[in-house]
Amino acid sequence: MAKVVCVLYDDPVGGYPTSYARDDVPQPKIYPDGQTLPTPQAIDFKPGALLGSVSGELGLRKFLESNGHQLVVTSSKDGEDSVLDRELPDAEIVISQPFWPAYMTAERIARAKKLKLIVTAGIGSDHTDLQAAIENNITVAEVTYCNSNAVAEHVVLSILALVRNFIPSHNIILQGGWNIADAVSRSYDLEAMQVGTVAAGRIGLRVLRLLKPFGVGLHYLDRHRLPRAVEEELDLTYHDNLESLVKISDVVTLNCPLHPETEHMINEKTLNFFKRGSYLVNTARGKLVDRDALVGALESGQLAGYAGDVWFPQPPAKDHPWRTAPHHALTPHISGTSLSAQTRYAAGVREILESYFEKRPIRNEYLVVQGGKLAGVGAHSYSEGDATGGSEEAARFEKA
Structure with a gap:
């Protein structure tokens, strides 16, 4: 037994x-x-x-x-x-x-x-x-x-929620208002933006495929480069380092495993490489992102928004600073x-x-x-x- x-x-x-x-x-x-x-x-x-x-x-x-x-x-x-x-x-x-x-x-x-x-x-x-x-x-x-495809769908949902300022707009209705100017003052079209994924495995590649019809530029960083046929099919631009990827991207989505090499890969230094006013989506693992550096980037405007479905640890304490950071679309870990x-x-x-x-x-x-x-899969990913x-x-x- x-x-x-x-x-x-x-x-x-x-x-x-x-x-x-x-x-x-x-x-x-x-x-x-x-x-x-x-x-x-x-x-x-x-x-x-x-x-x-x-x-x-x-x-x-x-x-x-x-x-x-x-x-x-x-x-x-x-x-x-x-x-x-x-x-x-x-x-x-x-x-x-x-x-x-x-x-x-x-x-x-x-x-x-x-x-x-x-x-x-x-x-x-x-x-x-x-x-x-x-x-x-x-x-x-x-x-x-x-649940890879389920997570990929959540990534696309999160990107649109941030870029179109959906959650604050929805809250205006819940509060009995009709403040259109307030709702659209942070709303943009996703079309023509540059979107980069950190990792293009099962989730990351699915995200790229789902985003292709939106008319965005697609970029990826991965230690395993995709076949040329896939790059040509999706018109992908490959990057061999994080700085190169985030400098060109209006939206960055994290889809890589957490292990000692990727822990806190998004930190005060690397956040400075991001375009001012870009968006960060993280459905991978909370510990990929330095907790306090992220809050600082949201408060300063270096990031226009953060959608995180993952935290560290899980569950996070009720006074975790991400809960009260500005311009976020955070959820409990539900994507998968x-x-x-x-x-x-x-x-x-x-x-x-x-x-x-x-x-x-x-x-x-x-x-x-x-x-x-x-x-x-462990030998490939971890x-x-x-x-x-x-x-x-x-x-x-x-x-x-």
Whole structure:
């Protein structure tokens, strides 16, 4: 019997849904690069249900308990007396999401003597100390591509919200007003602007494809250059360094993984390379951006706006300075956890667990760490090291 500890975000404030806005959730038949959607042997949930919060349990309880395993589901993940820390010593598997991450630090891994598998229900496993996982021969897996397109859609939404000044305009209506001049005084057309993405992997490339019809100039920075045919198809300009990219861009979107090499890549120095009045969108990881430098750039006007769907730590303390910074379109980490995406990542977690328990190979594209080294998507996207430092500050969310 294996103990499985699953850390998920809290249920809706108004209670778990008894019905939903839609009766179906259309799904793609295949991902753009040819990868198939998750293929578990079965699922024990209805597609479109809320699976990512505590009551949803990722649809795993029936499967696990019918096979003799123990499932502990909690949202309590931070602080000295968290349920996660109490259950860790004899846990064999830990599952969490990027939106409400169980920060698997080296200290936690050291206490989890029976831990064999860490699964990310989604994409992005930087909340695990990958170096510690490597040294302790723990497998780390994530459901690659399950919510990449969902995040890309959120990027485009965020760009338009910033450039067209949508949120302040909407707030005018909520406040009973009709102040058109106030609404449009910071509103521009996206057409003819230059848009640059930091990383052009699954999410970044999808963003570029979605933006092409808007008549913008498209730029990208990536350590893996795209094929010439793709560059010509989308009329892309390649940049080999951040300074070159941001100097030309009216909008910069971050779509790269977090690891020691990318931590705080947007900082006081690099923000000075940006065009005055440009926009920054970040749906990747909060720790890519220096917290206080970003606030300064928004206050000075160096940046005209910031749309961030990601924070560090998560959840952020209630006095986190981004909450009160000017000209932002910040959201809790929702871009990759739409009900459509939850159907895919819950099925992907089930597929990973089926493979693990049946001692079959986990899909290579799902692997981040295996056999004491980076593997699969991890070898392509990550660097050995630790990006969890400072995560203990998440405990301040409840105390604030």
